[in-house]
Amino acid sequence: MKKIWFALMGLVLAFSASAAQFTEGKQYVSLQKPVAGEPQVMEFFSFFCPHCYQFERIYHVNDAVKKNLPADVKLVKYHVDFLGGDLGPIVTQAWAVAMALGVEDKVTVPIFDGIQKTQTITDPASLKAAFVQAAGISAADYDAAWNSFAVKALVAQQQKAAADVDLRGVPAMFVNGKYMVNNGGLDTSSMDNFVADYANVVKFLASQK
Numbered sequence: 001m002k003k004i005w006f007a008l009m010g011l012v013l014a015f016s017a018s019a020a021q022f023t024e025g026k027q028y029v030s031l032q033k034p035v036a037g038e039p040q041v042m043e044f045f046s047f048f049c050p051h052c053y054q055f056e057r058i059y060h061v062n063d064a065v066k067k068n069l070p071a072d073v074k075l076v077k078y079h080v081d082f083l084g085g086d087l088g089p090i091v092t093q094a095w096a097v098a099m100a101l102g103v104e105d106k107v108t109v110p111i112f113d114g115i116q117k118t119q120t121i122t123d124p125a126s127l128k129a130a131f132v133q134a135a136g137i138s139a140a141d142y143d144a145a146w147n148s149f150a151v152k153a154l155v156a157q158q159q160k161a162a163a164d165v166d167l168r169g170v171p172a173m174f175v176n177g178k179y180m181v182n183n184g185g186l187d188t189s190s191m192d193n194f195v196a197d198y199a200n201v202v203k204f205l206a207s208q209k
Contacts, residue, residue, distance in 0.1 A: 028182050029180050030179055035178075042175075043076070043077045045170050046080050048116070058191075064199040068199040070203075079158060080092065090127065093146065093151065094111070097145045101141075107134045179205045179208070181205070
């Protein structure tokens with residue numbers, strides 16, 4: 001009986017220690033107006049954002065978050081319009097095409113690299129060419145998706161979600177429509193610590209219904 005008691009106490013203490021390391025106002029902030037109906041874990045990013053590039057291509061924050069989440073919780077990524085000038089909204093629509101066709105993982109790296117590394121994506125035509133090659137689809141398929149009702153709805157969905165959470169900058173991750181990860185409050189002593197901290201705080205927040 002004592003062994004069972006100590007084991008249970010150990011679990012309680014372990015959970016308390018884990019929960020205690022994440023504090024409202026430090027590692028995360030609560031939204032003034034909670035938003036209903038949005039994905040449980042929602043990330044906003046821009047292919048034109050240098051920090052978003054680092055998150056995706058150098059730190060691999062997204063991969064760490066996905067691996068750390070329960071199997072029934074998905075990370076949904078939304079692109080924003082307010083960076084990239086006239087090309088920003090066009091890239092947002094291209095991301096909606098990727099979402100509609102289920103090829104987000106195929107096009108993410110090529111679009112990031114084409115915009116920020118090689119500067120080979122500079123207009124709608126070069127964006128389309130890079131997308132088609134990376135996704136392994138035809139130009140006709142791209143055009144059909146681009147002009148579809150589903151893609152127009154996904155563009156509106158991304159814009160509405162950004163407005164609902166009063167988005168001020170990227171990269172930004174929101175959980176349960178109630179919390180935003182505070183990037184500046186995480187452990188920055190090393191890249192590994194930052195990534196682990198980020199993934200763990202998202203997992204913690206996802207458990208807070």
